[in-house]
Amino acid sequence: MFESKSGIFFIAGIGFFLLAFLGNGVVPMIMYKDRVEQTAEQVVNKRVMAQFRDLAERYPESFKEAFGEPTEEACAEALRLGRQVYVGEGCWHCHSQFVRPVSNESRRWGPVAKTTEYDNELQRPVLFGTRRVGPDLSREGGRRGNDWHAVHFHRPKDVQVDSPMPAYPWFFEGSPDRPNRRGIAIITYVQWLGSWLPSYPYYEELAEVQDD
Numbered sequence: 039m040f041e042s043k044s045g046i047f048f049i050a051g052i053g054f055f056l057l058a059f060l061g062n063g064v065v066p067m068i069m070y071k072d073r074v075e076q077t078a079e080q081v082v083n084k085r086v087m088a089q090f091r092d093l094a095e096r097y098p099e100s101f102k103e104a105f106g107e108p109t110e111e112a113c114a115e116a117l118r119l120g121r122q123v124y125v126g127e128g129c130w131h132c133h134s135q136f137v138r139p140v141s142n143e144s145r146r147w148g149p150v151a152k153t154t155e156y157d158n159e160l161q162r163p164v165l166f167g168t169r170r171v172g173p174d175l176s177r178e179g180g181r182r183g184n185d186w187h188a189v190h191f192h193r194p195k196d197v198q199v200d201s202p203m204p205a206y207p208w209f210f211e212g213s214p215d216r217p218n219r220r221g222i223a224i225i226t227y228v229q230w231l232g233s234w235l236p237s238y239p240y241y242e243e244l245a246e247v248q249d250d
């Protein structure tokens with residue numbers, strides 16, 4: 039077998055496959071086997087709560103109809119629905135959720151992604167995405183205000199004239215100041231992305247926000 043080149047390549051092929059399987063599959067599985075996956079309730083934090091309350095104050099009628107009071111339970115519910123909307127609308131066709139350790143990506147988007155960030159219910163299955171027609175969203179939270187997102191989802195071209203992102207008028211009851219349940223959920227979800235990192239804008243101040 040080792041007399042022919044194809045024999046050597048065949049053995050090497052199987053060898054490299056096994057090595058990759060071991061390194062990328064078996065080793066991480068053993069390393070993280072005792073980690074408990076977090077639920078949506080557990081990943082609600084002060085920063086996303088501040089955004090959620092801001093939505094309640096900004097769009098009182100729509101918010102009340104969609105989620106009632108801005109409690110932590112309601113926020114977890116909004117995050118779950120927001121994730122479903124993100125999957126259902128195919129946002130992941132155009133956006134990644136993974137800052138890679140190459141090409142100085144961290145200078146544009148923030149800290150390189152870590153395994154532990156994907157250890158929760160909202161990343162099952164993970165939403166890494168493969169294409170980047172639009173920017174990476176894993177550190178999107180806090181970059182923009184809730185009203186900016188409302189206008190942008192309603193009609194992206196109103197804030198970015200040459201945006202190829204589709205409009206999502208069905209997130210609203212008419213105008214951008216009347217977001218419906220799905221609209222509020224997707225905004226909460228994008229504001230949550232990266233809220234667990236100190237790179238979140240106003241991280242310190244928002245950590246001190248009191249729950250009343």
Ligand code: HEC
Nearest residue numbers: 127128129132171172173178181194198201202203204228
């Ligand atoms: C056809 C590709 C495409 C799809 C589908 C798409 N986007 Fe985008 N998105 C873009 C592009 C391109 C931009 C940059 C231009 C802009 O701001 O509109 C963008 C920008 C954004 C931004 C602003 C980022 C920033 O801070 O500048 C957010 C948030 C966003 N998209 C979320 C979403 C969500 C959520 C969905 C699904 C409901 C979605 N996008 C679907 C292409 C897309």
